[in-house]
Amino acid sequence: MRTVDVAEVEAVVAKLCVEANHALREDHVAALERGRLAEESPIGREVFDRLLENARVSAAERIAFCQDTGYAVLFLTIGQDVHFTGGSLAEALDRGVAQGYRDGYLRASLVRSPVDRVNTGDNTPAMVHYDLVPGTGIELTLLVKGAGCDNMSALRMLTPAAGVEGMRRFVVETIEKAGPSASPPVTVGIGMGGTFDRAAVLAKRALTRDPTGSPSPDPKLAELEAELVDAINATGIGPAGFGGTVTTVAVHVEAFPTHIAAFPVAINLDCHSHRVRSVTL
Structure with a gap:
């Protein structure tokens, strides 16, 4: 049995929200660079050049790569021998998203429902998917989805x-x-x-x-x-x-x-x- 305080998960989620919005993964920047080399259209190459420059500036200046900072979609793969303490895991995930979006000066884009279109104010709730597996590990993936x-x-x-x-x-x-x-x-x-x-x-x-x-x-x-x-x-x-x-x-x-x-x-x-x-x- 492994015990994990939900506050630890909350802090990690907050950090991921900032990192994901400010800096594209290096492998995706490499994919854009390969795309630029493969693109035959001059205007298409210019688009790639601007995307790559945007990626460089957003990472260096610690600002959002895109103004649509999206839903926070979380995938959690959790070992069945993990016991969470300190409160609700679901609530901790939402607190982490809210904190990350505040810390990163990221736009809050969620409304209460499709028919009650009042902004929730902190980009929560997160869209969470859980998978249980054997063991004591925890893998967490954040996808920011515009x-x-x-x-x-x-x-x-x-x-x-x-x-x-x-x-x-x-x-x-x-x-x-x-x-x-x-x-x-x-x-x-x-x-x-x-x-x-x-x-x-x-x-x-x-x-x-x-x-x-x-x-x-x-x-x-x-x-x-x-x-x-x-x-x-x-x-x-x-x-x-x-x-x-x-x-x-x-x-x-x-x-x-x-x-x-x-x-x-x-x-x-x-x-x-x-x-x-x-x-x-």
Whole structure:
């Protein structure tokens, strides 16, 4: 048995909120640099140059990379032999988000509900996903998710008859519909399988893969990811939607067992402001 005070988790969450919003992960900056080299359009290369300069300035000056500082989406993988003390873990997570957004001078973007659109004032509640595993470890990942790209995300309950080809068409259709609204170059998270809700969580979690653009350990999924990168870039939407050869810098696919009569597919887009941080406690 391992005992952890929730105050420790709260402090870590606050720090991650600031770090994620102020400094893009180095691996994602490297993905943008690779995208810049691959982009054939002059205006597309200029967009990449400005994104890279923005990343440099935001990290150096400790200011938000993007004005939309997003939802705080938290993934917690918790060993079943961990016992939390000092109060509610859920409340500690929200306090950590609130503190981080205050400390980092980050915009509070959440309203109380879609119909009661009064700002909660501190960017809480956090959107939290828990997984229990054997042992005493705690892994915490923060994904800062803006609304522009989230609004362009999609989920479809395909049938097995549609197959992988139907999934490919759905992905390209979603990218084309999003156009510039998802603020490309995008990172694409795809969840396949499970139930309606599980597919969406898989897609969101796929966005947190480290490093950006690393292939799935499953050879079939890795091949599919590479094919989808080519198909998406062939749309010609390009950086910021100005046209070009690089619309995505990465496609990450996660799969899960599903019903014999189902083929759920969720597509979660993340914009050029791909903000992720992880820590092991």
